[in-house]
Amino acid sequence: MSNYTKKQVSDLVKGTLDWETVHLMLSMPKDKDRYKLYMEVLQENVSYDDKILLAVGPHLNIVESAKDQEIIIKCDCGHEFGHYSKNWKLGALIYVRDSVEKMKEVYPELMAPDTSWQVYREYYCPSCGIMHDVEAPTPWYPVMHDIEPDLKTFFEWLEMPAPAKI
């Protein structure tokens, strides 16, 4: 079992960790402490006090609300998307690239999809404008609910106490 420092995990999150260590992380058995260190690093990167439980995007976390201990999804900027069991995208802003003109803004001619077959759906945080996700489905496709974690079992796996309101 490998072990890494908090500084190394912090550098990993920043994308500045040296390749030798990244390679070690890839090739060696996974370090069980990673989750704990990762949460500490993420917590230091946000200004809110709610406890981060799980990362679902570079700027999107499942947190335990400091206010009422509810488990919610929260943007780094502080915007709250609601209970973690619900699809956060339904509370986001959406921009759909569904025409040739809109596709030309992102790819050269001939290198973007034909929008009668496929559209791009960009999901933004209503408060800070971060793009949390881009979907590329057909028209009509339901909004994807990407992940529904089983937090109770997860904390059992981690052998850590689970938050009260899971």
Added chain:
Amino acid sequence: MTIMKNALGNTPGLLLKNGLTLDDHRNAVLERTTKTGFYNALEKLEFKEKDPIGYERIFSKIRAGLVNSREVAKKIAASPIVEQEGELCFTLYNVAGDCVATSTGIIIHVGTMGAAIKYMIQNNWETNPGIADGDMFTNNDCQTGNVHPCDIATIVPIFYDGLLVAWVGGVTHVIDTGAVGPGSMSNGQIQRFGDGLQITCRKTGVNDTPLRDWLHESQRAVRTTKYWILDEKTRIAGCHMIRKMLLEVIEEEGAEAVDKFMYEVVEDGRRGLVSRIKAMCIPGKVRTVAFVDVPYNHPDVHVPSTFARMDSIMHAPCEITVNGDGTWRLDFEGCSRWGWHTYNANPTAFTSGIWVMMTQSLVPTERINDGARYATTFRLPKGTWTNPDDRRTAHADAWHFLVSSWSSLWRGISRTYFGRGYLEEVNAGNSNPCNWLQGGGVNQDGEVHAVNSFETAACGTGACAVKDGLNHAAAIWNPEGDMGDIEIWELAEPLLYLGRRIKTNTGGYGKYRGGLGYETLRMVWNSADWTMFFMGNGYMNSDWGLMGGYPSATGYRFEAHNTGLKERIAEGKSLPLGQDRDPSLCEYEKHLGPNATVKRDKQCITTEDMYDNGDLYLNYLRGGPGFGDPLDREIKDIEEDLNQNFLLEEFAVKIYGAVFTKDDEGVYSLDAAKTKARQAEIRKERIARGAPVREWMETERAKIIDKDASLQVQQMFASSFYLSPKFLGEFKEFWDLPADWELPEEELGTPMYGARHTMEIGELPDVHPVIMTEE
């Protein structure tokens, strides 16, 4: 797992030490596994625990023998697909047909050759045609576990002291199987009956000698005979080297130890996956989806039957459930129907192929065997493209759909790695490795020939959560990606290279961008008669980005005829030298003669068309998807993208908000402060143009009620709705549609031949298919 009861009746078996028939023995193994949850009821790995060194010694000898045999045998092949790209694999199986260990290479065949062995076991090959020392069996039947007909497997039973102790299989990807379209992954044919030679576990050799009737008949069935025979020799040599190795191991370690090992190592593999899932993933559900365009309603797609001339879309939704006990379930409820094209897949292709990808993240060990499958539940609904309920389906390019659905799995499971902080394992997906340059005719040596360029083995990879994807590096189906040497391809194909360059703007944008693809411009040269066609995605992109990253660029087609290049070469005029940097600028056309005819469009699937010497063909190999919001990309990395010709100026501005200067030598310098300021503005612009999702849903819902979508989109949904009332129910619930809303395929007017009346392979007399998934 469906257990077929005693196909042999009560006939005593003669091949195994325990006196059971092969079928009874396999069924007993399956029953013990089902009953206990441990492979062959091996709750304890007694041999491994008692003699760990001995156990590891046997593993090391077998694994080294497999890898060594592959490396030696591939030098026999002349086909660049095998010799350059390494499209071959050797695998050892226990007598029950479960994989013990495999070589490097296209390890999808862990399962495909195993399926063929299981088929022989289940269908009484033991008594007819018989299984004896020195026999060879050949299989490439897509209804018997194979992915596509061009993967030819040679299977050799291994005997020790008069008893069967193991099986070894070797597979190579041959260049041609004599399908309607030339090349190993062709289109044009729409049914099995045009998909090339298919051999069903046929005994093709006795006493270690290939049978003459097999050699004569099979050569006549394919275009590329020299490659065919040398590939055959490659497989036989590898299998025989491995047989010799195993018999030496038995002599050294003892028959009993090796026999125990052959079962314990499978259970060891099962536990390995469970342990890794618990170490890296998050329990719960992850959902993904993938699509692939099948644009067959086009004048350049010539298929023999009217019912195949339609535009359609492959739909592959997947719900991944990571269970509390560390096993997992992959459920493809909602997939669209199989079709009249060559992109259908059978369940073994799916369930076995997934390990090609998972060995690159979830199980990155040399111990890949059938154990991982025993820890995985697959649900592939009957009638879908990945479990056709009809024996007529074609499969020559099954990978076209498979890679896209697997790429989405990679993206999905990466969400769980990301959540736990294993960012180094995150992969936004992969490119759909294409274009497949294929064709045939009479080549530069005056011989009937066919080609399939495997430059696809080096497409762009998906971005990671800590770094960019790799440029022109790999393919999802072969972790040992290699684009091959130009000189070798020019020997194998009557096509000169006018250039091979990185393909600008093909990596999906993101905090970390996808790896870029590349492009090669080929000029037909010295052929007598020649045809070519295109095979790839164009109207759709099958590879989404992850967590704010964009998908990679889609494909397009460029071909030119009557180019005047012979004259331009003679006159010393400029030539198109291989970079189509911005397709809208039509750079190649500036270097062609006045009478050239050019096709430059998004029709990336075509069928065989004639090419003269001097004609051009662009082979554009795709890039990978991106990760994270592009506005998070480091300034220096955007600058590097510009200076390395990875990114067009226009999109550095639009996507990344780059503000830069360019000096006299064309070197870009970004202004960090102005770029950051512009990025802040872009975030505000996003907020201004974005609509609340629930408001947008109202407008989209109105379109659904009005049935306002292209025919191909509606046909895709209608096909999935018919096969899956659950998917229809969830769709209607999500969009809050009226209870009586429906979309029957019958109302669309699209061809429905094959949609309602089918016949499975299992309906043939005396045929018992091997079923290893939930359906």
